[in-house]
Amino acid sequence: MTGTSWLSRALPWRAVRHGALLLLICVGGGAVAQEQDPGQIRALLADQAAQAPARREDAAVLARFYAERGYRLAWRASADVQAALALLDGAADHGLEPADYAAARDAVARLGGGDASAATGADVMLSRAVLRYLVDLHAGRTRGTVLSSDARPEQRFDAAALLQEALAGHGLAGLEARAVPHFGLYGRLQDALRRYRAMAAQGDTAVPASVAPRTAGADARDSAALRRRLVELGDLADGPGDDGQLVAALRRFQQRHGLGADGIAGRATLAALNVPLRERVRQLAFALERLRWLPALPERRVVVINLPSYRLWAVDRHAGEARPVLDMPVIVGKALRTPTPVFIGTMRQVEFNPYWNVPPSILRNELLAHVARDPDYLRRNNMEVVLAGAATQDVDAAILGRLRSGAARVRQRPGPDNALGAVKFVLPNSMNIYLHGTPARALFERARRDFSHGCIRVQDPAALAGFVLVEQGWDAAAVAQAMAPGTTRVVRLQAPLPVVIFYTTAIAEADGTVTFLADVYGLDAALARRWDAP
Structure with a gap:
């Protein structure tokens, strides 16, 4: 067998035990290590780079990893191999695809007989899988990015150096925590993903169209499937219950899915009820992926807008992850003509009584x-x-x-009919997107709120201005005075404020509530195509 011929054939990993892997890599490790030629690893790296040109980034990380160790074998200690396998076993918990990292396991499982060439190939494959996993955890499987108007470069994530350090101290168990995003939402989404996977394994109850035009408790025969579905989804307690409880459960479901909470199983509600749970699992996986695209945010105040939920949160992160100080509806760009872009801006000034x-x-x-x-x-x-x-x-x-x-x-x-209302929040960017008030107050009552030309209209600009300017000594009275009709007043921020305009159709709350939202801009569909591409 040559050093690379085994790459084209793989066995199902479920037939292989970790113990076999440890035996195959490590029992012969001492003898192999003495005979191992660094040129073999160089040749394997070149061969893999040529075979997978679409993964140049992964190939570069792998090459740097071995170059820094003089092209010597990395996996000499059985404890390290076991820790690496345990690390890769966690891929599904992050919404990643375990099959992406299975080649190393399959390859190592075929080793035996002290073949130095095969052992070298297995060493490279295991390193490749671990390094790719670390980069996927940090930057995303699809390597997406979120545009930023701030030119400051993010500190580079060096998976190769991280793995070298972990191997030197036999500390692979801590690698995962160092790679994943440090947002509270990330861990909550992981919990929701595990829960929804378990729910999906139990199957789905279809709610018939005959229930659609009725109130939830109007007909016991039509509502039986609806009752079962709401129990499956956790919105209704299992067991006997009256129609009032069923209506209340349906309203909870509607609130969790960005629908008008009227307690009536109308067309949109029926469609949401019948979304298969495997699709909800996929939404949660995509939400985790998008968080991996974000750069690290500073431990200070930040404004976050999620476009599919038409909502703004103002968060104080001085003490780590915190509950929002403000939570308000917003209006975003029209889906078909002027969608609001996803990006990270930096708010630098507030304009009271602005010109439009x-x-x-x-x-x-x-x-x-x-x-x-x-x-x-x-x-x-x-x-x-x-x-x-x-x-x-x-x-x-x-x-x-x-x-x-x-x-x-x-x-x-400026004036009462000005399209920007009494306040404009400026975050300079080439797309000319900013936040502002609006005289069209009635639109905030709609469940779906994509009505703007791209900018974001906020329901309570006075409260947002108070949050933005509080560290400059402003209180509610000062904001109200500045907003009173009069001349334009520009207030520059002493500390620019990050504004994250984000897109996720799945959100997990601290109390365990999971919200699923319509893919209003079709970005989940676009991500699905990239996710499923070879």
């Missing part, structure tokens, strides 16, 4: 037609044309031409 500078796209696609038909349109909407530093509400053919060419722009003056 109409974006060129809105001016071109929506506003110009109104202005051309109605010369008084700007005056009635408290808007003005800005041209060469001067502002006017009078529009003639020349000004209209300059607006069409982009030589002039339109802005809305």
Whole structure:
């Protein structure tokens, strides 16, 4: 057998015991180690890099790992091999794919007879699996990224150095904790993933369409399947119960799924009830994956917005993971035309009584037609044309031409009807996305709230301004005074504030409640295609 011929054939790992692995790698380790030629590892690394060009990053980490140890075998101690196998056994608990790391186990299971070449190949494969696992835990299986408007580079995660250190001190058991994201949500999602996997193993009850137009307790025959399904999902206690309890359980289910909690099994509720639990498991795995894409956040205050839940949380992280100080609904970009991008911004100033500078796209696609038909349109909407530093509400053919060419722009003056409300929160970015208030208050009552052109409208801008400015000595009275109608006032933040605009369709709360949300922008579907690609 050559050093690499075994790579093309693998046995199912379920037929192999860890004890066999330890025997095959380590019993002959002493004899093999004396004869092992560093050139064999160099050749294997080159061969694997050529076979899998799509995984160049993994190949580079593996090459650096062996270069730093002089291309000598890494897995000499049986305890280290056992710890490595235990580490890889945890892949499913993180929503990762155990099959991604099974090649090392299969390869080592085929060893025997003190074959130095085969032992070298097994050593490389085990190192490769562990290193890839560590990088997957830290950066994600799909290696996704979240754009950031902050140019500060994140400290590089060095899986090769981490594994070298662990092997030197026989401390592989602690590697996982050093690689995963340090967010409280991550651990809660892991707990939910284990729970939903167990639930999925029990099967799904289908809720028939006949229950859809009725209240939950309207017909005992139609509600029997609904009752079983709500028991399966944990929204209803098992055992006898009245119709009122069933309606209350359905409302709990609707709240957990971003639906109007009316206690009626309508079309959207019925669709959510019939989502297979294996799909919920996948949503939880994708939520864990997206957390791995995030850089480490500073231990201070941060604003987090999750687009599918149309919600904002203001969190004080000075003492580690903490409950939100604020929790409020938001309105985000329209799914079909102007979705809000996922990125990390840095809030640098707050503007009270702001002007709304109409974006060129809105001016071109929506506003110009109104202005051309109605010369008084700007005056009635408290808007003005800005041209060469001067502002006017009078529009003639020349000004209209300059607006069409982009030589002039339109802005809305501060006031009760201003599209930004009384406060604008500025986080400079090339996409011109920011947070602001709004006079259109009724939209916050909707269950689905993707109505904006991309910016994020917050329900309680006064409370958010208080959170943002509290460390600069502002209280509620100071915020109210600044928000009172008047001139524009710009307040620069002494300590810029991170704003994480995130996307996850699964959230696990501290009390164990799990929320599943619609894939409003189709980003889960896009991630699924990458996840399932060879």
